[in-house]
Amino acid sequence: MEVRVLQNILEANEQAAEENRRRLAEAGVAALNLISAPGAGKTSLLERLIPVLSTEYRVGVLEGDIATTRDAERIGALGVPVLQLLTNGGCHLEAALVGRGLEELPLAELDVVFIENVGNIACPAEFDLGEAAKVGVLSVTEGHDKPAKYPLLFHELKALVLNKVDLLDYTDFDKDAFLRDFRGINATAPLFEVSCRTGQGVEEFARWVVQVIVRAREGAGATQ
Amino acid sequence: MHELGIAQALVEQVQAVQAAHGGRPVVSVGVRIGSWRLVVKESLEFYYEAITRGTSLEGSRLEVETVPAAARCRQCGEEYAVEGLLLVCPGCGGRGGELVRGEELHLSTVELAD
Numbered sequence: 001m002e003v004r005v006l007q008n009i010l011e012a013n014e015q016a017a018e019e020n021r022r023r024l025a026e027a028g029v030a031a032l033n034l035i036s037a038p039g040a041g042k043t044s045l046l047e048r049l050i051p052v053l054s055t056e057y058r059v060g061v062l063e064g065d066i067a068t069t070r071d072a073e074r075i076g077a078l079g080v081p082v083l084q085l086l087t088n089g090g091c092h093l094e095a096a097l098v099g100r101g102l103e104e105l106p107l108a109e110l111d112v113v114f115i116e117n118v119g120n121i122a123c124p125a126e127f128d129l130g131e132a133a134k135v136g137v138l139s140v141t142e143g144h145d146k147p148a149k150y151p152l153l154f155h156e157l158k159a160l161v162l163n164k165v166d167l168l169d170y171t172d173f174d175k176d177a178f179l180r181d182f183r184g185i186n187a188t189a190p191l192f193e194v195s196c197r198t199g200q201g202v203e204e205f206a207r208w209v210v211q212v213i214v215r216a217r218e219g220a221g222a223t224q
Numbered sequence: 225m226h227e228l229g230i231a232q233a234l235v236e237q238v239q240a241v242q243a244a245h246g247g248r249p250v251v252s253v254g255v256r257i258g259s260w261r262l263v264v265k266e267s268l269e270f271y272y273e274a275i276t277r278g279t280s281l282e283g284s285r286l287e288v289e290t291v292p293a294a295a296r297c298r299q300c301g302e303e304y305a306v307e308g309l310l311l312v313c314p315g316c317g318g319r320g321g322e323l324v325r326g327e328e329l330h331l332s333t334v335e336l337a338d
Contacts, residue, residue: 003241003334009234009255010329091225123225126262151309152260155323184310187298187320 013127016095020102020130027107029060030216031115032209033093033129035153036137038119041163043071044196045137045205046114050078052206057111057213062101064093064118071116081105092123095130112213121146125153132212133158140164140171144178147185154185159192159208166195225262231271234331238281241334250284254333258291258326265290293326 008014024031034042043063050059061082063072072084083101085093098115105113115131117124125134136157138146141164147154154160160182168175182191190208194201238253253272257263265288272286293306299318307314311321 001245001336001338003245003336005237005241005331005334007237007331008329009230009237009331011237012233122262126226148309152262152327155260155311181310184312184319187318 010127013095016099017128017130020095020099023099023102023107024113024130024132024216025219027110028217028219029107029110029113030133030212031113031129031131032212033124033131033134034114034116034137035121035124035134035157036117036119036139037121037142040119040121040137040139040142041161041194041196042116042119042137043074045161045163045194045202046075046116047078048196048199048202049206049209050075050080052202053112053209054078054080057210058109060105060107060110060113062098062105062113062115064097064116066090066118081110087118091118091120092127093117093129094127098129111217112209121150121153125150125156132216136160137163140168140173143172144174145181147178147182151185154182157186157189159189159205160186161192161194161201161205163194163196165193165200166198225264227264227267228271228275230263230329231268231275234272235275235279235281237331238284238334239279242280242336245336247280248336248338250281251335251337252285252287252333253281253331253335254287254289256289256291256328256330256332258328259293260323260326261329263329289332291325291328293323295321295323297321 036042053059059080061075063084066087069084072082075082083104085097085101134156192201192205242250269286276282295306295311296303297313297318300316302315304314312319
């Protein structure tokens, strides 16, 4: 006899992600899932972004890595609540581990949580963490063909930071080719040209983050 | 990727269905995997067979159906089959459509012995 099921095989992660989403919504906190290849500049972006945001908004960070607490230490130096999540070999964060991290953060006293995923441009796209938005960081030194090569990730992004633009003259990064492929996969995510080195573009990106924070707050207000 | 973890989650779900139907032997398991998912069919079949040996699912056949990707055009609203990996509408040329099929990772059927 044939039994029809229709069940998401990764249902366990989906349920944990929904629980995270619920807990964040209750506290009126926006969570952003920061995804990129290793070394594209996720932590550097946070180091630039957090001082700008912190004048008006309360920031918390969950750092995801396979090993070391180096990234959490860098963020800790900025004086915001941060937790290092270690995956013990896992190449991407999953919702259950993020959930345990959210339990330790003072959510009632935060406006936004950045979840810095494990450096990996392929796997994280497949695992919902309960975030409001996935934000990608692509550095110009990685090449302009990455959106075409990793369509699942680039399709899911709600914003893309193009980092290290101060190095454009030293690379063969073709901005037109990149935009053509990126917009062929994702018509709506805003693109921010940034250099964490010089600070270029950080304020514009911060303004987009603020919109996400405000929407999350309004959402919490609506449920009260 | 992650086919072992996916196979393990799948085995748990199938065993739950088996238990709900009197513990009958499972003949085959149907899964639907969207073509945009990063799951290698052969790896999943390999792990499924390996981890079901010696369990109540031993001998059950994994049948993977690949779901072709389809998108809806943001400009003209038409639905179209996705050729390659860019989302370009064959009708109006609109770029960056919204993926409506191709991201599935579902257990769809369990065939139990009569």
